[in-house]
Amino acid sequence: MAGRKQFDVDTALDGAMHVFWEHGYAEASLSRLLAATGLGRGSLYSTFGGKDELLERSVRRYAERFAAPMSAALRSQPDDPAAAVRAFFDTVLTRLADPDVPAGCLITRLAAETADLADPLREVVAESLAGQRAEIRAALRAAEGPLPAERLDDLALYAAAVNQSLTVLHLAGTPVTELRTVADLAHEHIAAALHTPGRAE
């Protein structure tokens, strides 16, 4: 039971990520983390350092596995911003409907806990949110001619906000069918705004 590492670091990280995802920081107790990772206390502390560092790495892993597809969706339609936004919402909704994964979104869960988070963790969360907003903004770039840049900034923030609403409501138990309605409306509105001074749909 010793000598060389008996577990896969990424697998363990996935377990920890799920715990933080479902329970946030405060309710993610060591015992829950140990159970989910399958590690002993010694192994967890020697490979990750502690609860805070484990959360930091969990967020990074979350970004690789779940934020990456969202970024990809945003970049999938470089010259049709409205379609990119739709692809983005579709990716989010697909994940929310996935029964193999906790409800909501890890970042949203942590964002709600901001007031109680240590500074480095707070920053990681803030960066995640800012990054997503920037990626949405980038996906709207094709509309920059007809629309003023400020308007696109606003619309990007708007889409990011709607995304947050989807995940909080999902945490609170709202069925995905209703969330799809919200996303559809948001898309409908953003698409209209994007086409306002240009050609029609």
Place this chain on the structure above:
Amino acid sequence: MAGRKQFDVDTALDGAMHVFWEHGYAEASLSRLLAATGLGRGSLYSTFGGKDELLERSVRRYAERFAAPMSAALRSQPDDPAAAVRAFFDTVLTRLADPDVPAGCLITRLAAETADLADPLREVVAESLAGQRAEIRAALRAAEGPLPAERLDDLALYAAAVNQSLTVLHLAGTPVTELRTVADLAHEHIAAALHTPGRAE
């Protein structure tokens, strides 16, 4: 120091409410609650029963003091739904900008914690969210002629979702000026949807 109650129950409740508002359920420790209410352990337990019951009463007090104005705003323009929605968002934003009160919204904070809440608390939160949604829906009633009822259901859900996004983002540190942008866009869009088949603005 004894005989008749030495404190005002509602004042103590306000203190507890602020703690739950800022720290949610898990991070609202007894010691924080005792400090904020100014009570001793015995007084708190004899008058409120325990942490869970205290939170339940805090939510009720929150509803009286902060949800009530939002309901009033929604009812302020019974025959101009778009204006009612605007008044609603204005009320929310005013509260978010209030420095005397914690960031975000107590209900949103608790909604994010749903997975870790005991059943009765979970229900209280779910009821709050459902109640707000119903009130928004009621404010849209004047548009029921020209617009199908289902469409108004969707728009009400949509407005409630945007409200959630405002409070989560606020928790994460987004400045109120940017949140106002989000609310403006949502209002702009909802107003357009409400006027689509009827007369113009």
Place this chain on the structure above:
DNA sequence: GCCATGTTGGAACGAATGGTCAAACATGGC
């Protein structure tokens, strides 16, 4: 096949958690 290296599981740590309890006390009704 031995030894240094590094992993593992669990015992143990102090601090903090939510909650209980009883002794000390002030008040209102008689």
Place this chain on the structure above:
DNA sequence: GCCATGTTTGACCATTCGTTCCAACATGGC
């Protein structure tokens, strides 16, 4: 003015928290 009622204070409870540490152990290099 006395006594029953009910409040307050703070010591105390078991449990759980995140973390540290070490003895037992398996492995890879020589």
